[in-house]
Every structure is written in structure tokens, then in C-alpha cells.
Amino acid sequence: MNGVTGRMGYRQHLVRSILAIRDEGGVALPDGTRVVPEPVLVGRDASKLEALAAKHGLERWTTDLDEALATCDVYFDSQVTQAREKAIKSALAAGKHVYTEKPLAETHAGALELANLASQAGVRHGVVQDKLFLPGLLKLHRLLEGGFFGRVLSIRGEFGYWVFEGDWQDAQRPSWNYRAEDGGGITLDMFCHWSYVLEQLFAPVSAVTAVTATHIPTRWDAGAEYPATADDAAYGIFELTNGVIAQINSSWATRVNRDELVEFQVDGVEGSAVAGLHHCRIQHRAATPKPSWDPDAPTTERFRAQWQDVPDNGVLENGFKVQWAAFLRHVCADAPFPHDFYAGARGVALAEAGLRSAAQRRRVVLDA
Incomplete structure (x- = not known):
């Protein structure tokens, strides 16, 4: 989870979505099993990351994106828009599923390139459409x-x-x-x-x-x-x-x-x-x-x-949490998820x- 020291990344995505899902025992899959997400916190400020991890009892945090990508299945981005495109390209190159805040990129050309790269990589990709x-x-x-x-x-x-x-x-x-x-x-x-x-x-x-x-x-x-x-x-x-x-x-x-x-x-x-x-x-x-x-x-x-x-x-639960659960089902059980990078590019x-x-x-x- 890259960018969780920001207001939206912390409150809505880390605390009210991923940690809430984890505390409830994970997301139920169609076969009766459950998937429990374990976050890896990523960012530029080590002291902020360490403080967040300590506050919520998390062990994994780093300022090195490549290090995080080497140990995770899903990459999530809630950084400033300007930094998003480069980080997502790194995640796609590493073969990771990607879920991201919007806008997907600063330009339509950049967003469409990410959508095509994700499609070519054969990974699951989604954009937050919380409303x-x-x-x-x-x-x-x-x-x-x-x-x-x-x-x-x-x-x-x-x-x-x-x-x-x-x-x-x-x-x-x-x-x-x-x-x-x-x-x-x-x-x-x-x-x-x-x-x-x-x-x-x-x-x-x-x-x-x-x-x-x-x-x-x-x-x-x-x-x-x-x-x-x-x-x-x-x-x-x-x-x-x-x-x-x-x-x-x-x-x-x-x-x-x-x-x-x-x-x-x-x-x-x-x-x-x-x-x-x-x-x-x-x-x-x-x-x-x-x-x-x-x-x-x-x-x-x-x-x-x-x-x-x-x-x-x-x-009616928190909208961010509901969509996170839907994306995790999409990754783990091939459940439908229409809010992909191409939808983000249209935005x-x-x-x-x-x-x-x-x-x-x-x-x-x-x-x-």
C-alpha cells in the first residue's frame, strides 16, 4: 500500500478497508474459503511509516518500492497523481495485480498506456470508483x-x-x-x-x-x-x-x-x-x-x-471497503469487476x- 501516510490512503483504504476486512476475518470467496489481506506500508517518510505500523500492530513497512513488490501479490497506489504512473509501471513489470486511486494518470494517453500494459501482463487491475x-x-x-x-x-x-x-x-x-x-x-x-x-x-x-x-x-x-x-x-x-x-x-x-x-x-x-x-x-x-x-x-x-x-x-457498509472486497474477490476468485484501468482511462x-x-x-x- 503506497501512499498510506496521506489522509485518504490512511483513513479510507488502510484503516476503514484493509484493516477492517482483516479484523473481520477476511473476504469470503465463493468456494467457502476466506482471503485475509496483510498490508505492507510503503512511502517516502520512514518515521511516518514506522509510527503507523506501530499504531496498528503491523510489522511490514519500507521506503523501497522494489522491496515491497518482491513480497506482495497486490500493489495499491494512493500517492499524489504525479507519482502514480511510474510506480504502477514498476508494479506491472513485477507482475503484480494493481488497484489504484483515481485519476489513473495525469493524461489520457498515460492512463491508456497503463491499461494496455496491465492487459498485456495478464494481471487484475482496478481503479477506485467509491461513489x-x-x-x-x-x-x-x-x-x-x-x-x-x-x-x-x-x-x-x-x-x-x-x-x-x-x-x-x-x-x-x-x-x-x-x-x-x-x-x-x-x-x-x-x-x-x-x-x-x-x-x-x-x-x-x-x-x-x-x-x-x-x-x-x-x-x-x-x-x-x-x-x-x-x-x-x-x-x-x-x-x-x-x-x-x-x-x-x-x-x-x-x-x-x-x-x-x-x-x-x-x-x-x-x-x-x-x-x-x-x-x-x-x-x-x-x-x-x-x-x-x-x-x-x-x-x-x-x-x-x-x-x-x-x-x-x-x-450499507463503507463504500471503499465494499469495493476493496470486490477487488480481492476479483483477484482470488475471478469475480467480475468492471472498474478496471480502461474505465479509469475514460475518466x-x-x-x-x-x-x-x-x-x-x-x-x-x-x-x-
């Missing part, structure tokens, strides 16, 4: 599978929150996120998410029109001022192959006035839903009110109260198309 396993989107998927919406018309998404500049309050995201030269930028980060969410739940993206911005041009890291060279907001219109239109705003320069940090509203002929990280609310066609527009009188209707909660109908392709659309101020059609 699909969130309780709110699992409920949304259930509604889609059950035909709740009828014909889907449109999707509207809002993601983001205010990331402090770092001068008078510490920033809650690493500074490299805001430097293009270090692989930062919200378009590369979030359009990879929107690619698989739209593709897996609705249909692939056929064209995109986007506007990006660097709303906060100067930020601070540990008291040192630096120029923010990467985009911190992206506003996209995504045309899907089935005719559905999706509008998704992504911003690290917005304050939250919604129930969750990300929400998607799906409107269909027969009903609508609003899904977030955990919750999902619906309004059926037969229960849709008929509001009237009167700018001279205050609105008395409580529109949110007119929606109904979708029940859990089961235990990077959408991000590149979005950046090109913003730079050229035009609609960009994606290759079929």
Missing part, C-alpha cells in the same frame, strides 16, 4: 433498477465546500491540489468521478461543455504564500449517449447550503430523486404538488417536506475533454 458504493447512490441505483423514474430526463449535481486559503485558517486539503504543475485541479480530480457515476448509473458521456475557474488565486501552505495555478471550480454540462443531460458543478470555493457535500437530483417523467452520500429522497409523479409563481407573496410551501426518504433496506479522457472545452470555449465530443 458508486455510497449508500445514497446505492439507493438511487435501486430506484433506477426498479423503473421508478420512467424515462430519465436530466441530472443535476452539486459538489464542493469552502477550502480555506491557509492564511488565517489552515487549509483542509493538501496544497498540491491547487498547483497544476504538481497534478492538481478539480477538473482532473472530479470529472473522473462524474465519468463513472454517469456511465454506470445512466449512460456514457458523449459530449461535454465546461467552464473552469481559479477563484482563489493565492493560497498558503504552512505560512508560506504560493500562487494557485490549478482550477478550483469546474462547471460542466454532460450529454449522455441516451439523450439525458447532466449538469454538475464542482467547487472548492463554495459554501454548503444543502444536506450533503454532494447531491444529485434526477428528474424523470414518473418521478424525481435527490441522492447524496448517505440519504436519498423521492417525489413520485402522483404526489408532485402544483406550486404557483407569485413574486408578490412569500412562499409558504415547505418544498423539502414534500419529499419521501428512501429506506436503507439493509446494512481521464473526460477530464481532458472538460479542460479542452474550457480552454477553447466550445463543446467537445468524446471519442466513441
Whole structure:
């Protein structure tokens, strides 16, 4: 596990996924056996790795990637994007199965090369697509599978929150996120998410029109001022192959006035839903009110109260852990796993198309 000293790599992948799976006795395989993962921690900072290992009772850690690859079956990468491509190539050359955070690479060409190398090596390969396993989107998927919406018309998404500049309050995201030269930028980060969410739940993206911005041009890291060279907001219109239109705003320069940090509203002929990280609310066609527009009188209707909660109908676990278990079954028992490097490459392709659309101020059609 390379990059576990970072926030996401540590909390979601090491602690809440791999260690949680290990503590539960491993992942059950179809033949009745169980596979128990034992992590090898890899990174650049020996003191941090040693401290993490000691905290969780782990014996194996190293700053030497080749040493780790010599003793493991699966390589996982949650480093900064800029360092990912080279490390994955080393893992593939060593014949290891690879599971990685997204984006898979900084460019579509680089991502596609990794996908082809993995395919040629005959190893299992996967990219984290955690949003699909969130309780709110699992409920949304259930509604889609059950035909709740009828014909889907449109999707509207809002993601983001205010990331402090770092001068008078510490920033809650690493500074490299805001430097293009270090692989930062919200378009590369979030359009990879929107690619698989739209593709897996609705249909692939056929064209995109986007506007990006660097709303906060100067930020601070540990008291040192630096120029923010990467985009911190992206506003996209995504045309899907089935005719559905999706509008998704992504911003690290917005304050939250919604129930969750990300929400998607799906409107269909027969009903609508609003899904977030955990919750999902619906309004059926037969229960849709008929509001009237009167700018001279205050609105008395409580529109949110007119929606109904979708029940859990089961235990919904941490999305990262669920996908980790699926990948381990894919490696050990050949279970299906659609979230491979080619899916990751499509996400990077959408991000590149979005950046090109913003730079050229035009609609960009994606290759079929």
C-alpha cells in the first residue's frame, strides 16, 4: 500500500478497508474459503511509516518500492497523481495485480498506456470508483433498477465546500491540489468521478461543455504564500449517449447550503430523486404538488417536506471497503469487476475533454 501516510490512503483504504476486512476475518470467496489481506506500508517518510505500523500492530513497512513488490501479490497506489504512473509501471513489470486511486494518470494517453500494459501482463487491475458504493447512490441505483423514474430526463449535481486559503485558517486539503504543475485541479480530480457515476448509473458521456475557474488565486501552505495555478471550480454540462443531460458543478470555493457535500437530483417523467452520500429522497409523479409563481407573496410551501426518504433496506457498509472486497474477490476468485484501468482511462479522457472545452470555449465530443 503506497501512499498510506496521506489522509485518504490512511483513513479510507488502510484503516476503514484493509484493516477492517482483516479484523473481520477476511473476504469470503465463493468456494467457502476466506482471503485475509496483510498490508505492507510503503512511502517516502520512514518515521511516518514506522509510527503507523506501530499504531496498528503491523510489522511490514519500507521506503523501497522494489522491496515491497518482491513480497506482495497486490500493489495499491494512493500517492499524489504525479507519482502514480511510474510506480504502477514498476508494479506491472513485477507482475503484480494493481488497484489504484483515481485519476489513473495525469493524461489520457498515460492512463491508456497503463491499461494496455496491465492487459498485456495478464494481471487484475482496478481503479477506485467509491461513489458508486455510497449508500445514497446505492439507493438511487435501486430506484433506477426498479423503473421508478420512467424515462430519465436530466441530472443535476452539486459538489464542493469552502477550502480555506491557509492564511488565517489552515487549509483542509493538501496544497498540491491547487498547483497544476504538481497534478492538481478539480477538473482532473472530479470529472473522473462524474465519468463513472454517469456511465454506470445512466449512460456514457458523449459530449461535454465546461467552464473552469481559479477563484482563489493565492493560497498558503504552512505560512508560506504560493500562487494557485490549478482550477478550483469546474462547471460542466454532460450529454449522455441516451439523450439525458447532466449538469454538475464542482467547487472548492463554495459554501454548503444543502444536506450533503454532494447531491444529485434526477428528474424523470414518473418521478424525481435527490441522492447524496448517505440519504436519498423521492417525489413520485402522483404526489408532485402544483406550486404557483407569485413574486408578490412569500412562499409558504415547505418544498423539502414534500419529499419521501428512501429506506436503507439493509446494512450499507463503507463504500471503499465494499469495493476493496470486490477487488480481492476479483483477484482470488475471478469475480467480475468492471472498474478496471480502461474505465479509469475514460475518466481521464473526460477530464481532458472538460479542460479542452474550457480552454477553447466550445463543446467537445468524446471519442466513441
